Every structure is written in structure tokens, then in C-alpha cells.
Amino acid sequence: MTAAGVELGDRARVEARRRHAARRRVLGRVGLYAVAVLAALAAAGPFLIGVVTALKQDADLYPGSANRVWFGMAPTVEHLRFLLDSTAFTTFAWNTLWVGALVVGITLLLSLPAAYSLARLDMPWAGPLGIAIFFVYLIPPTLLFVSLSRVVVELGLQDSTWSLVVIYPTITVPVSVWLLIGFLKGIPRDIEEQAMVDGYSRTGAFVRTVIPLAFPGIVAVVVFAFTLAAHEFIYALAFVSPTVEKPISVGVPTELVRGDVFFWQSLQAAAVFVAIPIAFVFNLFLERFISGFTMGAVKG
Amino acid sequence: MALQRERVEPGTAGRKPEWERAGGVRAGVRPTLADREGVLAPLFLLPAVAYIVALVAIPFLLAIAFSFSDVTAGDPSFDWVGLRNYRRIFQDPVFWQSLRNTFVFTVVSMALTVVLAKALAMVLVADFRGKWVVRFLVLLPWTTPVALATIVWLYLLDSLYSPIDWMLRQIGLLDGNVFWLGRPGLAMVSVVLVHTWRIVPLAAVIIMAGLVAIPDEINDAAAIDGAGFWRKLTEVTLPLTMPVIAVAALLGAILTFTDMTVVYVLTRGGPTNATQVLPSWAFIRGIVGADLAQGAAIALFLFPLLLAAAVAILRAVRRMEVL
Numbered sequence: 001m002t003a004a005g006v007e008l009g010d011r012a013r014v015e016a017r018r019r020h021a022a023r024r025r026v027l028g029r030v031g032l033y034a035v036a037v038l039a040a041l042a043a044a045g046p047f048l049i050g051v052v053t054a055l056k057q058d059a060d061l062y063p064g065s066a067n068r069v070w071f072g073m074a075p076t077v078e079h080l081r082f083l084l085d086s087t088a089f090t091t092f093a094w095n096t097l098w099v100g101a102l103v104v105g106i107t108l109l110l111s112l113p114a115a116y117s118l119a120r121l122d123m124p125w126a127g128p129l130g131i132a133i134f135f136v137y138l139i140p141p142t143l144l145f146v147s148l149s150r151v152v153v154e155l156g157l158q159d160s161t162w163s164l165v166v167i168y169p170t171i172t173v174p175v176s177v178w179l180l181i182g183f184l185k186g187i188p189r190d191i192e193e194q195a196m197v198d199g200y201s202r203t204g205a206f207v208r209t210v211i212p213l214a215f216p217g218i219v220a221v222v223v224f225a226f227t228l229a230a231h232e233f234i235y236a237l238a239f240v241s242p243t244v245e246k247p248i249s250v251g252v253p254t255e256l257v258r259g260d261v262f263f264w265q266s267l268q269a270a271a272v273f274v275a276i277p278i279a280f281v282f283n284l285f286l287e288r289f290i291s292g293f294t295m296g297a298v299k300g
Numbered sequence: 301m302a303l304q305r306e307r308v309e310p311g312t313a314g315r316k317p318e319w320e321r322a323g324g325v326r327a328g329v330r331p332t333l334a335d336r337e338g339v340l341a342p343l344f345l346l347p348a349v350a351y352i353v354a355l356v357a358i359p360f361l362l363a364i365a366f367s368f369s370d371v372t373a374g375d376p377s378f379d380w381v382g383l384r385n386y387r388r389i390f391q392d393p394v395f396w397q398s399l400r401n402t403f404v405f406t407v408v409s410m411a412l413t414v415v416l417a418k419a420l421a422m423v424l425v426a427d428f429r430g431k432w433v434v435r436f437l438v439l440l441p442w443t444t445p446v447a448l449a450t451i452v453w454l455y456l457l458d459s460l461y462s463p464i465d466w467m468l469r470q471i472g473l474l475d476g477n478v479f480w481l482g483r484p485g486l487a488m489v490s491v492v493l494v495h496t497w498r499i500v501p502l503a504a505v506i507i508m509a510g511l512v513a514i515p516d517e518i519n520d521a522a523a524i525d526g527a528g529f530w531r532k533l534t535e536v537t538l539p540l541t542m543p544v545i546a547v548a549a550l551l552g553a554i555l556t557f558t559d560m561t562v563v564y565v566l567t568r569g570g571p572t573n574a575t576q577v578l579p580s581w582a583f584i585r586g587i588v589g590a591d592l593a594q595g596a597a598i599a600l601f602l603f604p605l606l607l608a609a610a611v612a613i614l615r616a617v618r619r620m621e622v623l
Contacts, residue, residue: 028529029428036423036434043501044437046452047444049463053455061461068466110351113344121341129345131614136356138610140558142579143602146586146595147362150376151355170355173348202340231445233561234579238587249445253565257454264455271451275444282443283436290509 047272054079054269061264079265088243089270092251095161099247100229102165107172107225108218114173115180116206120189130181137174141234144170152239163239164247168232172225179224182291183217184210220288223281230278248274367597373590385597394573395598398581402605404488405577406557409495414549416496417503422537424504425511442501450565453494457481457566484574487567491575494566495556502555503548510544511537546616550609558602578602 049068053061055075060066083089118126118133148167157163187210195205211218236250243255252270256263367386370379389395424435441449456464457480468474480490514537522536538545560579563569569576569584576584578601586595 024528032423032426032428035419036428036431039420039423040434040437043497044440046449046456046497047440049456050452064460068461068463110348114348117341117344121337121344123341134614135610136352138554138606138613139356139360140554140579140602140606142558142560142582143599143606144356144359144363146582146592146599147359147366148355149373149587150362150366150371150592151359153373153376167355169351173352177348202337227443233445233447233564234583237564238583249447253447253451257451262455262458264458264461267451268455271444271448274448275440278445279436279440279443283432283439286435286439286505290505290512 047275050268050272054265054272056265058265079263080269082263083266083269083273087266088246088251088255089248089266091244092246092248092255093274095245095251096230096247096249099161099164099168100226103168103172103229104222104225106165106169107176108221110169111173111176111180111221112211112218115177115184116210118177119181119184120192120210121202130178133174133177137178141171141232145234145238148235149238157239159240159242159245161240161245161247164229164232164236167235167239168229171232172228175228176221176225179221179289180214180217183214183220186217187213216288220285223285224289227278227282230274363596363600366593367600369593371592373587373592376592381593385594388594389597394576394581397573398576398578398598399601401488401575402557402577405492405495406553409492409499409556410549410553412492412496413499413503413552414545416500417507417548417552418545420500420504421507421511424508438504439501441498442505446498446559446561447565449498450494450562453490453497454566457490481567482571484571487571487575491562491566494562495559498562499552499555503552506548506551507541507545510541513544514540543616543619547613550613550616554606554609557605 052070055077056071057073057076057078060071060073066072117123118130123129152158152163152167155163155166157166191209191213192202192205195209196202200208230247231249232247233249236247237254240246240250243251246255248270252267252274256267256270365378368380368382370381370384371377420438424431424438428434444452456462459477459479459482462477462480464480465474465477468478478486480486518536518540519532522532527535557577558579560577560583563575563577563580564583567575569580578598582595582598585591585598589595
């Protein structure tokens with residue numbers, strides 16, 4: 001074989017390998033998109049059907065022959081109006097909002113100083129205490145709700161939404177401290193030290209420099225704590241029974257489902273109304289949650 | 301920011317901070333309470349710790365005390381009854397059923413979660429068009445309050461109107477209705493399905509954090525060495541992300557076996573306690589039945605499970621730090 005022939009064979013082989021790699025890349029992309037679309041459908045499909053159902057006319061939903069995943073007749077907002085005007089949905093939503101806001105406030109007041117103390121003020125027992133906080137974070141409402149229901153009665157808060165304001169920070173404080181430790185450790189020490197050189201006390205430096213710098217992290221904690229409060233179900237179910245005192249997570253499944261009568265359209269509307277805004281806000285902060293959790297765990 | 305407005309004295313910049321040399325005391329300023337770390341550190345911690353002790357630690361001890369008493373919602377006076385509550389629980393077949401269901405639901409949905417979440421995480425770290433939309437949709441099951449997400453499933457699994465049944469009928473696999481929540485076996489399948497659907501996004505996000513943390517050089521090196529998808533998966537990604545996958549699985553397990561919302565909204569533990577779990581049984585006995593003592597005793601059986609999972613998580617996190 002001549003030298004030119006060898007070169008030609010090499011080139012062909014290189015070409016073949018390049019084509020093979022390109023094909024593999026295209027296959028990889030197709031596979032990626034396929035899995036992405038499939039995952040999105042599996043996760044959000046139930047909600048999409050929920051949206052369609054919420055907008056269906058009765059005559060398009062209840063007959064056995066009706067299409068269950070798409071419209072057979074014109075969509076209607078009649079059931080949304082029913083949900084907002086004729087049920088306690090807006091009361092539930094308002095309860096969830098103000099309880100959430102107060103819980104977020106209490107959570108920040110308790111967890112910001114605690115996190116600063118654990119992240120910065122070198123204490124011999126900061127390590128074990130951090131682990132203790134992590135354990136408390138893992139304690140579920142289902143372990144405590146029986147005895148807490150007694151505590152709530154003793155506090156005179158039975159059947160009142162205020163019981164949730166008092167109890168919910170037990171869920172939000174540990175996780176917020178954990179997240180904030182991560183964010184605070186991400187702020188260079190030099191900045192506080194400079195502030196102290198400039199005449200601030202330790203506390204002054206914390207309030208005037210650390211809190212503003214940790215602001216993005218604090219916003220993430222606010223969103224996370226609010227979401228946790230809005231998610232909670234068991235305490236609210238166990239402590240609060242009057243309709244007007246219930247938050248949304250308990251009000252919808254207990255008050256809008258009456259016996260065997262389901263107002264399917266209104267129920268689905270209620271679920272989707274709450275799901276979309278929470279998911280939207282949550283997605284804005286997702287990266288920060290992830291970095292907060294990993295920093296809290298990893299950074300020394 | 302106040303810091304930038306202050307004029308820095310010439311000569312101070314670049315030197316070791318004066319307050320540090322003087323043992324934490326600023327030159328010329330009398331140290332106040334706000335400066336003493338030895339006092340500040342516990343003071344900053346105190347409110348949070350006091351609150352947690354009052355409303356987590358004490359109720360936990362109270363739960364233990366209740367479980368040895370005859371406290372009910374109607375008669376809260378405390379009388380010691382020894383192990384009577386536990387004896388009654390052990391004689392109750394529903395308790396054993398609940399315990400078994402709790403295990404089955406957790407183990408099966410965790411096995412499914414690990415596989416699906418790993419796949420989902422690999423999609424979420426990749427770059428592609430419309431990623432934001434996919435991420436938004438994929439996270440919906442987890443960001444929606446559990447009770448409301450379960451309401452959506454209540455319709456999907458309804459005995460008459462179930463869209464799932466409708467789709468099965470359309471493709472000719474079904475005649476009539478499945479009655480998902482009306483048959484013991486299928487009701488269990490439904491509960492596992494909803495739990496898995498709900499936990500996969502959370503687990504995927506955690507695993508995603510682990511995948512992002514793999515240094516690019518390692519991936520590049522594997523690619524240069526000609527490792528294909530499966531080779532890279534089994535020899536690079538999986539070993540490196542094992543600890544974080546373990547953390548995701550254990551957190552998901554805790555969220556599953558301590559949850560009663562899915563069961564409560566879907567089946568109330570039925571049909572005939574086929575889907576009863578420890579938390580929902582504790583709720584039925586302790587709150588609905590007003591027998592606080594027995595409810596507390598049942599709920600306490602979650603604690604050993606919880607402790608084991610928590611210790612396992614800490615171990616996995618330690619291994620992550622070694623990485």
C-alpha cells in the first residue's frame with residue numbers, strides 16, 4: 001500500500017469516528033428532550049387536567065361519555081366565580097397569608113441572631129449545636145401534634161388561627177437557621193471587621209453590614225419559611241376546626257369536599273390557584289436554596 | 301451602606317484591626333455589652349433555643365409522658381397507667397397493619413424515587429432550550445402544598461370520573477372503572493404513586509446540587525478517555541454522587557413515613573385500614589378519638605425510624621465533606 005493510501009484510510013477512519021460522535025451527540029440531545037418532556041408531563045400533567053377540569057361546564061364533566069382530559073364544550077369561569085364568591089376559599093387564603101407573614105417575621109427574629117451566633121461568634125459548642133438544630137429540623141409534626149394539641153388548649157388558642165402563628169415557627173426556625181448559617185458564612189469576615197474598625201460595635205456591624213449583605217439569602221429564607229407555613233396540614237387539621245379559622249391547606253380538602261359530593265371544578269381550581277404562584281416564586285429562588293443548603297453543610 | 305460613608309482614618313487601612321490587637325476592644329471606646337462575644341453569642345442564640353425547647357423539646361417529653369398515662373381530650377388529668385397504652389396498641393391488628401404499611405409505602409416509593417430522581421437530576425443539570433419551563437413544571441408536585449396536590453390526585457383516581465380510567469378506556473385497556481381507591485391493593489399503589497410523584501422533584505433538586513459539585517475536570521477527563529454515557533454514569537457520576545443520593549433518599553423517606561396528608565386526603569386510611577399508616581392511625585386515635593394517651597404512644601413509634609434516618613443522613617453528609 002502506498003503512503004497516500006494509508007493517509008486516505010486514516011482520513012476515512014477519522015471521518016467515520018467524527019460522524020459516529022456526531023450521531024451520538026444528536027441521539028443524546030433527542031434523548032434529553034424526550035426525558036425532559038416526559039418528566040414535565042408526568043409532574044405537571046395532573047395540574048393540566050386540573051386546569052381543564054376547573055373550566056368545564058357541568059354538562060361537559062358529569063356525563064359518562066364526556067372527554068375527561070379536554071373540553072367537549074366551551075369553557076366556563078362559572079365555577080371559579082362560585083369558588084371565590086360562594087365558598088370560604090378567600091377566607092382560607094387570607095388566613096394562610098397573614099399566618100404566613102407573621103410566621104416569617106417571628107422566624108427571622110429568632111433565626112437571624114441565632115444563625116449569626118453559630119456562624120460567626122466562635123463558640124466551642126457551635127458544631128454540636130448546629131447538628132442539634134439539624135435534628136430538630138427533621139422532627140415531623142406527626143410526632144408532636146398529639147401533645148401539642150394539649151399545649152394549644154392550655155394556651156387558650158384552641159380553634160384559633162393564632163395557634164398556628166405560635167406553633168408554625170417550630171417548623172420554620174430550624175431550617176431557616178440552617179440556611180442562614182450557610183449564607184452568613186459566605187460573607188467575608190473582613191467586612192464586619194472593617195465596620196468595627198470604623199467604630200461600630202459587634203452588634204452594630206451585624207445590623208448595619210451583615211444583614212444588608214445577607215439580604216438575598218434572607219429573601220430566600222422568607223420565601224422558604226412562607227412556603228413551609230402554607231404547606232402545613234397536620235397541625236392545622238388537629239388544632240383548628242371552625243371554618244373561618246382554617247388556612248387554605250386544610251380548608252380546601254375538609255370544607256370544599258362535603259361527604260360524597262365533590263365540587264370537582266371548584267376543587268381543582270382551588271388547587272391550581274395556590275399551586276401556580278407558589279411554584280413561580282419558589283423557582284425564582286431555587287438556586288439560592290440549593291447553595292444555602294450546601295453551604296450550611298459544607299463550608300467550615 | 302454605612303460602611304462606605306465612614307471616612308477611613310489614614311493609616312488604619314491594611315494594618316491589623318486595632319480592636320483585634322486590643323483584645324476585641326476598639327481603641328478609645330469603652331467596650332459595651334454589644335461587643336463582648338462571650339456574652340453576645342449565647343444572647344443571640346437564647347430566643348431561638350428557648351422557643352425550640354418550649355415548643356419542641358417539652359412537647360416531645362410530654363408525648364412520652366402521655367403515652368404512660370390515661371390523658372384524654374375530655375379528661376386531661378394525668379394518671380400513671382404504666383404500659384397499658386402500649387399493651388392495648390400491640391393487641392390491635394390495625395396498629396400492625398399501619399406499621400407494615402408505613403414500611404411498605406416508604407421503601408417502595410424511595411426505591412422508585414432514587415431511580416427517577418437521578419434521571420431527572422441529570423436532565424435538569426443539562427443545558428437545553430425551555431429549561432426554565434421544564435424546571436417549573438417538574439417542581440410543581442413538590443412546591444404545591446401536599447394537601448392540594450393530593451386533591452388533584454383525588455380527581456385523577458375518582459371512582460367514576462377518573463381521567464386515568466378514561467384514558468385506559470380510550471386505548472381499549474379497560475371496560476368500566478378501576479376503582480383505584482376502593483380496592484385495598486390498588487389503594488396502596490395509589491398512595492405510593494402520589495408519594496413518589498411528590499418526592500421525586502425534591503430528591504432531584506438535592507441530587508442536582510451534588511452533580512453540579514462534580515469538578516468539570518473529572519467529567520472532561522472521562523470524556524477525553526472516551527467514556528460513553530453508561531460508563532461515565534457507573535464509574536464517575538454514581539460513585540461521586542452516592543452520598544448526596546443517600547441524603548436525598550433519606551430525606552424523602554422521612555417526608556414519606558412521617559406524612560399522613562396523602563393518606564388522609566385520598567383514603568382516610570381505607571378501604572378497611574388497607575392504607576392506614578402510623579401517623580394517620582395516631583391522628584384517628586389521638587385527635588378524632590380524643591384518646592391523647594394512645595395517640596401519643598402510636599406517634600412515638602415514628603421516633604426510632606426518624607433517629608435512624610437522621611444518623612444515616614449525618615453519616616452521608618460527612619462523606620460528602622471528605623469529597
